[in-house]
Amino acid sequence: MKGPDKRVALREAAHWYARLGADQVGADVHQQWSSWHSQDALHQWAWQQVQNLQAQLQGLPGPLAYQAMQQAGTSAALGRRTLLKGLLLGVGAGSLGLYGYREAPVWLADYRTRIGQRQRITLADGTRLILNTASAVDVRFGAEVRLVIVQAGELLIETGKDPRPFVVRSAEGDMRALGTRFTVRQREGITDLSVLEHAVAVRSKKGTDAEQVIEANQRVSFSATQLYSPTAVDPNQAQWANGHLVIDNWRLDRLLAELQRYRPGFVQCSANIAELRLSGAYPLDDTDSALAAIARALPVRIEQRTRYWVRVLPKA
Incomplete structure (x- = not known):
């Protein structure tokens, strides 16, 4: 596949993702998308890249996403709300966009998973890794240190016994294991x-403070410059490793956002039921069954026009 052809296909895929994410989408749009998708293997490749990027960029702040979508040349007629639903997908169409920066190391990673x-x-030292959905890591073991570099997604680590320090490196900094089991x-x-x-x-990465030790049963988030309070x-946080999402009193919109990490396509609920709790x-390996369970537990119905587009609506 040639570079320019890839960029055209990615631009078209981003356009279709934005259209399918609109609040009102007719059956004709889904038929048009299906026709485009089946026309060419390049279209199918581009759609998969869009899905992978969407999974990686779920935490991107809205203003940055909107700015990047505008720079990618996405039609303003789609509106800010629809652009944000695209989650920066249009950036993949640009040779200097965030897609090129993030996706290249992901696809060259030593180990990676699909959505x-x-x-x-x-690993060689006995360390066990479990990669979650849409994840990628590089492994660099040397004489002085055992290094795992997280390129995307999430992993569970159980370190093997070895005198060399074990370090997990993310885009924001380093995590040095102290004989441990943890997720990143x-x-x-x-x-x-x-x-x-x-x-x-x-x-x-850029902080001036010394290392901060995070103890068992603690969780912390950090940026390149700041560690937040643990x-x-x-207790169920790592159940994804066993193929289950175990939740307690989650909002419906939060649950759907998490399930979307595990299936290709677009999943959302209407705003008037977003605060319902479950x-x-x-099951993460059968998200259709998970959606059916949601419909049994709440006064909602599942509207699914293709396997890539799902909305949860109030029960009629």
């Missing part, structure tokens, strides 16, 4: 660390 996939890896999630501009056993020493770890366990 909805998990992967278990045992790379969001846009933020790293989330949850310590499940023992402790992890954290240092932000909070308690959700508890329970939902």
Whole structure:
């Protein structure tokens, strides 16, 4: 596939993603999208890249997303709300856009997963990694240090016994394991660390403070310049490694945003039911079953026109 052809296909895929994310979408639009998608393997490739980028950029602040979408030349007629739903997808159409910056290392990573996939890896020192959906890491073991670089997504680490320091590096800083089990999630501009056993020493990339030790059952988020105050770890936080999302009193919109990480396409609910709350366990390997369970638990219905477009609406 040639570079210019890729950029055209990515631009078209971003356009279709924005159209399918609009509040009112007719059956004719879905038919047109399906026709475009099936026309060419390049279109199918571009649509998958759009999905991967969407999963990686869920934490991007709205103003930055809007600015980047405008720079990508997305039609202003779509409106700010629809642009934000696109989550910067139009940037992939530009050769100097964020897509090029983030996606290149992801696809060259030593280990990576697709949307909805998990992967278990045992490293040379006995360390065990579990990569969550749409994740990518590089492994750099040397004589002085064992280094894992998080390019995208989320992983669970159980460190092996070895005298060399074990460090996980994100875009925002380093996390040095102190004989431990922990999870790391790379969001846009933020790293989330949850310590499940023992402790992890954290240092932000540009911060002037010394390492801060995060103890077992603590969770902390940090940027390149700042560590935020630790909070308690959700005891079910790492259940994704077993294929389950276990929640307690979550808002419906939060639950759907999390499920969207595990399926290609667009999932949302109407604003008037976003605050409905749920508890329970939902299968991550079968998100259709998870959506059906939501419809049984709440006075809502699932509207699904293609496998890539789902809305949760009030029950008629």
